[in-house]
Amino acid sequence: MLFLFKYIDDLVGKGFEWYVIAELMLYASATNVAMALPLSVLLSSIMTYGALGENYELVAIKSAGISLRRAMAPMFIVVAILAISAFVFSDYMLPVANLKYYSLLYDVRQQKSAKLLQEGVFTTNFPGAATRVMRKGKDGQTLYDIMIYQKDEKTNNMNVIMAKEGVMYRSPGDKFLVLKLKDGIRYEEKRSESNFDPRQVFVRVRFQNTEIKFDISGLNMKRTPQDEFRSAFVMMNLKQLRHYRDSTEKQVDSTVTQTYKMLSPYVKFFTLPKKSNSVKKPVAPKNNSVLGGMEINEQISTVSTALSEVRTIQDMLKQNETNSKETMKNIRRSVVEYQKKFTLSVACLVLFLIGAPLGAIIRKGGLGMPVVISVVFFLLYHIISTIGEKGVKDGAIPPAIGMWIAIFVLSPIGMFLSYKAATDSALFDMEAYKRFFNRLFKRKAA
Secondary structure, three states: OHHHHHHHHHHOOOOOOHHHHHHHHHHHHHHOHHHHHHHHHHHHHHHHHHHHHHOOHHHHHHHOOOOHHHHHHHHHHHHHHHHHHHHHHHHHHHHHHHHHHHHHHHHHHHOOOOOOOOEOOEEOOOOOEEEEEEEEOOOOOEEEEEEEEEEEOOOOEEEEEEEEEEEEEEOOOOOEEEEEEEEEEEEEEEEOOOOOOOOEEEEEEEEEEEEEEEEOHHHOOOOOOHHHHOOOHHHOOHHHHHHHHHHHHHHHHHHHHHHHHHHHHHOHHHHOOOOOOOOOOOOOOEOOEOOOOOOHHHHHHHHHHHHHHHHHHHHHHHHHHHHHHHHHHHHHHHHHHHHHHHHHHHHHHHHHHHHHHHHHHHOOOOOOHHHHHHHHHHHHHHHHHHHHHHHHHHOOOOHHHHOOHHHHHHHHHHHHHHHHHHOOOOOOOHHHHHHHHHHHHHHHHO
16 A cells, blocks of 8 residues: 555556566565564464463463463464565565665556546647647547647748548557548648758648558667666675675775875875985975075975965865765675674564563454553554664664664564563553552641
8 A cells, every 4th residue: 555655656657567566566566575474473372372361371370380471382483484574575585675675666657647638638648749738539549639849840831731530550569659630721831942041941731531640669668677776776786785885985996096196295204215315405394494595596496386286175075075975875884784784683573572472461353452561562652663663874873773773772662562562461451540549649648
């Protein structure tokens, strides 16, 4: 549904086959696993253990001498297997799904509308022509009150064709759209063929029947090679991300070395030795000023040369700084995608540790209270992880903290809820809170 709401304008009216849209939705579903899987684990665990608590099955399990932790162990193993499967999916299948999804989506959005001729609108889908049809017949092929502007790019001629009626159909192979026009007139403006006469020639031709053929081969969807999209980080696996990061960091180091070599000739303090045998009598500065022992013309020339060299260095450093910022930004983005492949699996485990104890505590199954609580905790996880990811991309937070901050925040909550569920705590029992506040107010009154 998110895919349809987002790209419905790019799909409607372009004449796609059903399997193209189905393929696009399949790839879009695969790209949403990173958001749907943790939420589904949280919701299903709350519903499962909430239903067990509501039907007093957890009470029967505990009365048999089986602790809640032992009862949760089989499900924890299942969720662990699911987490491992999520890691394998994010490393092997998700990059391929992203590649196919974004490449197909790009071709779909570039596709022109399949409505070649609309009523009352000038259509420019055909190269070198603008066509308007005032009304269409019920069959969709009969046209009335047709106007066509044609322009020859070579001779810059403008032709206008007006017809009262016409019929359109496609040629075999959908390469051309043919218009059979009836009872019309054609106006043409062209230059004189004589080099000595600059006047233009106006031609008017009346016809009973004629045909016009438009090339529509460019309106058919053409697939872009998928190799052009492989440079995106969401389409790389762990090995490719590591290779990109290592090679880019080496490139940054080499750029720093080259920059130092380029700047060294401009900084004479580092390039000249302390003592020079060629200079027998160096000029001694006066009043602790470097320019004190020079004439006024020499001072002006020296300052001008120094300013020119400073501007050159500033231009070089600004360009290198811009390139370095963009490169470091790409490195941080690659680190984000690298860490996402691990955080997806760990998030499943953490949200299960939250959902299972919550279900045992609230003792409510179905789609009521479990949905509300699971949405609240998932929003907490999603907001914290989004803030951390943005901070990593901006360079404000280290990747090890920004990408794992949601796990660090929710893990203690899961441990606390597990402890409360194991000790039969009435964490969500409103009667317990009422009794506590009643006793508290009675003590104050006494």
